[in-house]
Amino acid sequence: MERVFRHFQEDLDTLKARLLAMGGLAEERVRESVRALTDRDQSALDGVLGGDEPINDLHIEIDDRCFKLLALHQPMAADLRVIVAAVKINTDLERVGDLAVNIAEAGKRYLQHPPVKPLIDIPRMGEIAQAMLRDSLDAFVRRDIALAEAVLAQDDLVDALKTQIFRELLTYMLQDPATVEPSLDLILISRHLERIGDHATNVAEDVIFILSARDVRHQGVEPAPE
Amino acid sequence: MERVFRHFQEDLDTLKARLLAMGGLAEERVRESVRALTDRDQSALDGVLGGDEPINDLHIEIDDRCFKLLALHQPMAADLRVIVAAVKINTDLERVGDLAVNIAEAGKRYLQHPPVKPLIDIPRMGEIAQAMLRDSLDAFVRRDIALAEAVLAQDDLVDALKTQIFRELLTYMLQDPATVEPSLDLILISRHLERIGDHATNVAEDVIFILSARDVRHQGVEPAPE
Numbered sequence: 001m002e003r004v005f006r007h008f009q010e011d012l013d014t015l016k017a018r019l020l021a022m023g024g025l026a027e028e029r030v031r032e033s034v035r036a037l038t039d040r041d042q043s044a045l046d047g048v049l050g051g052d053e054p055i056n057d058l059h060i061e062i063d064d065r066c067f068k069l070l071a072l073h074q075p076m077a078a079d080l081r082v083i084v085a086a087v088k089i090n091t092d093l094e095r096v097g098d099l100a101v102n103i104a105e106a107g108k109r110y111l112q113h114p115p116v117k118p119l120i121d122i123p124r125m126g127e128i129a130q131a132m133l134r135d136s137l138d139a140f141v142r143r144d145i146a147l148a149e150a151v152l153a154q155d156d157l158v159d160a161l162k163t164q165i166f167r168e169l170l171t172y173m174l175q176d177p178a179t180v181e182p183s184l185d186l187i188l189i190s191r192h193l194e195r196i197g198d199h200a201t202n203v204a205e206d207v208i209f210i211l212s213a214r215d216v217r218h219q220g221v222e223p224a225p226e
Numbered sequence: 227m228e229r230v231f232r233h234f235q236e237d238l239d240t241l242k243a244r245l246l247a248m249g250g251l252a253e254e255r256v257r258e259s260v261r262a263l264t265d266r267d268q269s270a271l272d273g274v275l276g277g278d279e280p281i282n283d284l285h286i287e288i289d290d291r292c293f294k295l296l297a298l299h300q301p302m303a304a305d306l307r308v309i310v311a312a313v314k315i316n317t318d319l320e321r322v323g324d325l326a327v328n329i330a331e332a333g334k335r336y337l338q339h340p341p342v343k344p345l346i347d348i349p350r351m352g353e354i355a356q357a358m359l360r361d362s363l364d365a366f367v368r369r370d371i372a373l374a375e376a377v378l379a380q381d382d383l384v385d386a387l388k389t390q391i392f393r394e395l396l397t398y399m400l401q402d403p404a405t406v407e408p409s410l411d412l413i414l415i416s417r418h419l420e421r422i423g424d425h426a427t428n429v430a431e432d433v434i435f436i437l438s439a440r441d442v443r444h445q446g447v448e449p450a451p452e
Binding site for chain 2 (some may be wrong): 036066067070071080081084087088092125163168170173174176180181184187188191
């Protein structure tokens with residue numbers, strides 16, 4: 001029993017390490033997609049488009065690890081929460097990888113037009129979303145409830161930036177039809193970044209759920225207004 | 227042991243029934259948001275905006291049922307897959323409820339302007355997304371792999387409609403700046419409907435995973451191009 005227990009803790013630690021690796025990959029792909037957009041770097045955008053195999057492989061591997069942990073060790077309440085949370089976090093990270101692809105796709109269309117404006121808010125939004133992702137995963141691994149709560153607070157900042165980007169681009173579109181198409185792509189990219197922030201928020205909520213057995217979901221937190 | 231087993235099957239059946247109820251609620255909210263948009267029915271949109279408590283309550287209840295099933299019965303491989311899939315499906319359905327709210331929010335803004343065009347493609351997209359949702363849950367409960375695969379095939383139709391809606395609205399926006407704001411809201415609504423189709427696709431993939439122990443995820447299925 002002692003040996004099985006130690007084995008379980010090792011497997012759980014490996015699971016956490018793999019989730020961190022997946023989070024690192026997802027974050028890196030978001031960073032690269034936004035950087036390539038900002039630098040108008042076509043080939044880097046193609047790199048993001050063609051590079052989601054490692055993250056997809058990790059997605060399947062981590063799911064598999066969770067199932068094995070559940071099936072072989074039949075963990076009790078506290079560990080059960082961690083493993084089920086890992087299944088959910090794994091799904092969120094995989095979606096973040098997909099959103100990096102969506103950003104790269106919109107970015108490629110955006111580059112077919114002259115720049116609408118210098119990109120400042122979108123890289124800023126990207127940085128915040130990446131930091132949220134990193135912090136939420138750190139909170140998971142370090143069992144840090146204060147850090148998870150700090151992530152939830154960041155989400156308002158992302159929403160405010162999204163609204164600001166939308167309003168600014170709307171004025172361009174109303175003034176000059178030539179900016180309509182590229183502005184639309186920037187609006188879509190800001191929505192993709194918002195959704196990355198939402199996924200980080202999901203992770204942070206799972207962490208709070210694990211640590212406090214308190215369910216912070218649906219406490220007057222409505223989906224972000226568009 | 228016999229009694230525990232029967233108890234487990236009953237709990238599992240209840241879990242499935244509650245997931246179906248949740249799916250019905252989510253589908254109903256999507257239907258109502260699109261109908262209210264099409265009929266320009268402000269008060270029905272307000273009803274959608276204020277009515278997500280039942281679905282949020284069910285979300286927490288179902289999660290709780292899954293945890294209890296895992297903790298009390300320590301199910302083996304096949305049942306384990308069903309319960310972990312239920313956790314994931316529950317998350318997808320809750321997001322669908324959020325997206326109905328997003329549609330209602332964009333709908334309220336849309337109604338502040340004269341109609342851009344008669345709404346035909348968006349209700350059609352809504353119907354397909356609802357059918358996908360319904361079929362994916364039926365496939366889960368009835369263990370119907372062919373039905374789950376049919377849902378996956380429908381997703382291309384949703385993407386094609388989304389692209390068609392985008393192109394049409396773009397021509398309006400380029401011709402007449404007065405249509406820019408309301409057209410943007412219709413584009414966002416079509417994206418929300420696309421995401422509802424994506425959630426139904428997730429459910430269908432989980433069903434195939436449960437039934438065939440075959441992982442259909444990441445088999446060259448890239449995120450939908452924008």
